[in-house]
Amino acid sequence: MKNHSYNLHAPICGIFCLHSVDVARYAALIQVKSPTNCNAHLAESIFQTRSRMKQERNRLKIMNINIKEKIENLKGKLIVSCQALPEEPLHSSFIMGRMALAAKVGGASGIRANTKEDIKEIQTQVELPIIGIVKRDYEDSEIYITPTMKEVDELMEVKPEIIAMDATSSARPEGKTLDEFFHEVKKKYPNQLFMADCSTVEEAVHADTLGFDFIGTTMVGYTKQSEGDKIEENDFEILRTIVSKVKHKVIAEGNINTPEKAKRVLELGAYSVVVGSIITRPQLITKSFVEVIGK
């Protein structure tokens, strides 16, 4: 009885889907050994399972409401990208955490960050929604922002509110297409929000069709297919065209390097704006001063 009771209890408490055949089998075994206790024990186990299922459903519901609220709070707001790669002077999760805190003190409504380590530290400093990425190079690939499931899995350990990934038409690891990759990712993590880092209008429209929750202009000017393109050209024409063609929220990102540009992209219909280097990469800010002084 002890053994059967243990076996019965463990799966019932550990999983949320009670298999009726298994229950009946265990019930029969228990009944043979202890007919008096069987029904009471089974009823108690089912009751416990149901209440755990209810608790889990409520937890997910609250989580979804929280995320929904957090995303609504990003509307018309500034997201600050706090990133420093290993070759950059500020490479340190501690420093990125403090950068995020500084951004929050300055009024930022969200953070974009690279690696699960940085995100974990940032989560201890601010409660703002985070767009998480993992930048990693692969030999057979031109893309480096959350390129494979390995990086998505890493990010899911710290669960940023949004995961961004390269959604350009550039070559991906193992010759995988964006469509194949995105379907796999959505299947594995159906409740996670995803942002597409795009470099052209066509890529943005494609990502929108695939079902990305956010369409970003992150890669404009950084791919072969967008070489020479500048986000601010012709009053942000690329952004305006994307906004007019897609149904998901558009996030303006990449080379938005003045407060006026940030304001303008929001006026033009971007849901939020991500600003990075001009706030969080002091070596680049210093260089821009030195260059002008030296002219």
Ligand SMILES: CC(=O)N[C@H](C=O)[C@@H](O)[C@H](O)[C@H](O)COP(=O)(O)O
């Ligand atoms: C192209 C690429 O790899 N962009 C990266 C994406 O995460 C970051 O290095 C940028 O800092 C970020 O997009 C914000 O842009 P900006 O620093 O220009 O404000």
